[in-house]
Amino acid sequence: MLNSLEVVTTVVVGVMVGVEFSVxxxxxxxxxxxxxxSRQLGHAHGGRMLGAVMPVWYIGSLVLVAVWAIxxxxxxxxxxxxxxGALLLLSVVMSVLLLVPINNRNKTWTPENRPEDWKExxxxxxxxxxxxxxxILAAFALLAAALA
Structure with a gap:
């Protein structure tokens, strides 16, 4: 059972790293x-779409790693x-404090209401x-090393 948890956790975190890398x-x-x-509308749409999925993925990954550790x-x-797990927790804290506030603004912008500093x-x-x-790449590498 533990082996399955280790593999599933590593794959879930690895795919998350791949998605964030491709973004x-x-x-x-x-x-x-x-x-x-078009640039701004594309970023806003991506912010809405990934903003709905990624929190579940980040928290789910953290939970899987915690279960594995225990x-x-x-x-x-x-x-x-x-x-x-500590690195994934850091990534969640970074997301909440630094990235999510910007994304929450960005996902509501249109060409008509975006602020002057939207590019910045x-x-x-x-x-x-x-x-x-x-x-998260470092966290993934550590999980892969622990699995090996």
Whole structure:
């Protein structure tokens, strides 16, 4: 049973890392190459769509890692799992404090009501997002190492 939990947790976190990586390095460059109105509307739609899914994914990943750490507390690699959990918790805190406020504003913007500094706000979100990717990537690497 523990082996299944370890594999499922690693896969769930790995896919989450892949989605966030593709947002940063595939979707955002595509959206940023569009004309301003289309760019902004695309970011707003992405913010609404992923803003509904990602909180469940982040919290679910954190719960899975916590269950793994508790269930496997006497097994080798538990320190790696606990450290990965701490990194995922950091990513949730970063999201709530830094990224979600910007996204909550962005997802309501239209070309008619967006603020003058909308590009700067999206750029700030992207910078925070790069840091968050590094954090969850490190968590994923630790989980993979604990699994091995």
């Amino acid at each position: 940063a390095f595939v979707m955002n460059p595509i959206l940023n190459a569009l004309p301003e109105d 269930a496997g507390r006497h097994h080798p690699g538990t320190g790696l799992v606990v450290t990965a 706000q999206l750029n700030r979100w992207e910078r925070f997002h790069y840091v968050r990717i590094a954090v």
